[in-house]
Amino acid sequence: MKGLQIVVLGSIVPDPLQTLEPIVGPTGPALKNEMMLPAVLDPWAGHALYEAANLAKKVEGKVYLVALGPKAKLQQVMMNVAQKVPFEIVVLDGPAGGFTDAAETAKALAAGVEKIPGLDKSKLLIFGGWQSASRGTGAVLQMVGELLGVTDQFQGVDEIKMADDGSFSVLERIEGGSYQQSSCQGAPAVLGWATGSLPEPPNNPQVGMANMRFIMPALQKATPAPLAGAGLRYQSVEVPSQRRETRIVKDASVDDIAREIADWIRA
C-alpha cells in the first residue's frame, strides 16, 4: 500500500545513568533538576521511529513524529534524532517528566495528530512505544487510538509485514516468551512497539539537513500543551530502588556466573 501516513508518538526521557530524584514541585511531583538533565528520545519510541522509517521506505509512506515535551529540550534532542531517519515533526510544548495524567496526555497527542496537514485516517498507522522509560502505564497509546477512532490495536509488537493490498500481519509479544501473530485488513491501526529488530541507524548528515527544514519551523510553531493535571493526585512517588555492587572476578566459569545470577534473582 503506497502513501501510508505513519505517525510516531514519542517524547524525551533523561539520558541513561542520570541520578533521578523525585521532588514535589509547585505543580505536583517532578524530577529534581529535570531541565538540567541531558535528555534522549525515549528508547521505546526510538524503536517505533526506526521501524516506521523502515516501513515508510518500503511502502513510499511518510513518517511524522508527534512529540510532547519542553520545547527547548526537544530542540536539543532533535539534533541527535534528526540525523537518524527522515521525518516531519509536530511539537507540543509541555511537560515530559512522566508525572502527567495519561488521559490528558493522550488527549493532547490525539489533537496533535489531528493537526497534521492532509491527514488521511484511512492511511494512518499510529506507532509508539509499548512501554516508556518515563512512565509505564501502557495506556496512552491505546487512548490516543480510541480518541482518533482507531480500533485495531496491537501491543508489544516486534514485527510488521505489509502486503501489497495494504493488509498486514504483526507479531505481538505475549506471555511465556511467545509471539501471537495477527492479521489486519489494513490501516488505520495502532501499533505499540516492543523493541522491534532494527539497530539504531547511523547518523546521516544529509538526512539531518533535510529534516531540519521542517523541524525548526515546527519548533517555532509549537503549540502549548500545559497539561493542568486537574483532579490528579499522587499518594507517593519514588524511583525504583537500586542496588549495585561492583566486583571484579577474573576467570569465573559460566556455571559460576549463572549460579550467582540465579541466587541474586532468588534473593
Next chain:
Amino acid sequence: MTETSATQVPDGALPEGVERQRMDVDIACVGFGPAMGGFLHTLSQGLMNEDGTPVAESKAMPGMPPQVICYERADDIGFGVSGVVTKGRGIRASFPDLDLSQIPLATEVKHEEVVYLLDPIGASRRPLIMRLKDAFLRAVGLAKNHAYALPYIPNFLRKEPGFLLSMGQFNQWAGGQIMGQGLAQIWPGTPVAEPIMFDQVVVGVRLQDQGVDKNGQPEAGFMPGMDIRSQLTVVADGPVGAVGRHLDEKLGLPAGNHAREWAVGMKMVVDLPEGCELKEGLVLHTLGYPEPEIFGFLYVYPGNIASLGIFVPSWYDSPVRTGYRYLQHWMQHPYIWKHLKGGRMRSWGAKSLQESGRKGEPHLVGDGFARIGEGSGTTNVLTGSGFDEAWTSGVLLGVSVLELLKDGKPFTKDNLTRSYVRRRRESWLEREARAAEKARDGFQVGVIQGFIGMALAGLSNGKAFWPGASKKPHERIPSLEEFFRGRIPIDEIAQIRKECTHKGLPLHGALMDRLGWPAIEFDGQLLVSHQDALLMGGKVQAPAGYRDHVTFKSRNVCKACDEKVCIEACSGQAITTNPDGGTPLFDREKCVHCGACIWNCSKPSPQGGEGANVSFQAGAGGLHSAEN
C-alpha cells in the same frame, strides 16, 4: 589492538556497492564549546539583513542564506567539562542584557580566596624550601587546618567582577540560543575524523566511519564517513581534537611555537552537605597539596552545589601521575574536607588543558580554514583563564567572516589574515596573552621557580619572568627508578611492578601506598572507586559501531616501556595493564576523551616529531553529564 592503528576505510577499500557520500555546505564547523558558541552566535546575529534577506547568498545552496553546520564529537552539546570562573568580558559584550538566572548553576563571583595547603600527611614530595616554609607557618600559628589563606590576591589572579558557570549548562544555553535563530545547525554525536586537504588548502572535513569494528573494519550497517565540503572550515575542536592536531601535523606550528605544556583537569560537581558554611559565589584556589605542582579549585554555585577539582600538569614529572587518587586526597585535606564531608557527588569529569597558551598558537588561518578557542592558543596561562578568551576568539572570527561574506571575498589565507588575524592581534586577548606568554616558564626548572616566575610576570605585566627551556612531554618523564630514587629501592619497585602487572593493575596505587598516602575510605557517595565515578558521576557511555580511537603506534615500543604513564594517567581507567605484557589494553566504553594519553607517554613516536607512541583520534561517546 594491533600495531597499525585503526584508521578510516580509504576510498579504494570501500566494500562493493558502498560509496562515500558528499554534502556541500558553506561553513563547516568542528567542535562545539565556548569558542564555537561565540562564533556561531556572532554569525547568526549578523547573517540576515533587517529586511529579512541574507547578507550573502549560499554557494552550496543558491537562493538560501549561507549554510552553516557544526559537528560536535560528544553525544550532546552539554557534555563539555570545566568549572568556569571568568571575568566574562567577551560574554557580556555578546549578551549586554545577560541574566545569569537563565543559565542553571551560574552566579556572580562574590568572594575570592587563594589558599596554600600544607601537607597534613607527610607523603607529598616537597622541596626543602617548601618544608621550611611549612614549618615556619606551623611554628607561628598561621597554619589553621593545615592551610594558610593568602592575605592578598594579586590583580592578575582576581576574577571579580565576574561570574561562575558550569561549562555544560552554559553550552546548552548558548547552543539553544544559536539553534533558536535557525541560521546554524549544531549536530552532536558526530565525530569528525580529519580535514580534507589538497596540499595546504582545506576544502572541508571527513566524518568518522560508522558501522565498523574496533579495528575500523566494516560491519553490518557500515556507512563511510561523509565528506562535508565547505568554503570555510572553522576548527574549534579543542587541544586534543582530531582536526586541529591533523592540521598541526601537516602544517607544523609557526617558528618558535610549541604546544608542549599540558595539564589534566579532573573535577566533580558536589551537593554540599546541609549546613555547609560555604557561600554561593565563593571562588577558592589552592596550591601546595597533594603535590606542590598540583593546583586545586572550588567554586560554589547556587543551591549549595560546588564545582571542584585539581589540575595535574605535565611539569609534574611523576610517571605515575594519577588524577583520580590525587583528587581524592585533595578533597580530604582538612581545609577542604571540613566543608565536603557528608556531601554527594553529582557529576565527575576530566579534560586535558593546553597550558602553552600563546606559545602553543598554531597557524590561525590558511586557505579555507580558521582556528579559534583553546586549540588556537587562547588560554591565558598567567590568569588561569580560558573560557572568555575562547568565546572572544570566536566572536572575532564571526565578525570577520561576516565582513568577508558581505564583501563577497573568498576565505583565502590572505583575506582571513587581513580580517580575523588582524582583529585578534589588535584585541585584549592578544595583549594579555603576550603578557602571559612566559609566565610559566619557571616550572620547567622547578616548582618554586615556577611560582616566582608567575609572580614576576603577573606583577610586571610579562616584562619579567623566570626563564626555562621547554621539553617535549615525553622527554620530561623520568623512569620510575629515577623518580623514586631515595624513597623506594629499585628492587622494591621491580617487585611492585611485577605484582601489579600480574594482577592487571596500574602502579600508582601500590606506589602511593608505599609512600605513605593513606588508603581512600570509600563512603559510597563522595569518595567512591574510580569506576563508580565513571558510572555515577560521568555517566560514561559509548555507542556501538565506531573504531577504537586510542591505539599504540608501535607494539615493540610499548613492550619495552617500563613506565606506561598512559595507564597511570588515564582519567577513565580505559587504558589498562595487559597482564600478558606488551601493548596496554583499551576499552572504548570507558574513555572520557580527555586526551591525557597524548601527552602522558614517555616514548617518542616512531615517526619522530613532537608526538609520542600513543595515537588519539576522533571517537564517539564519553561523558554523559551536562553539569561539568
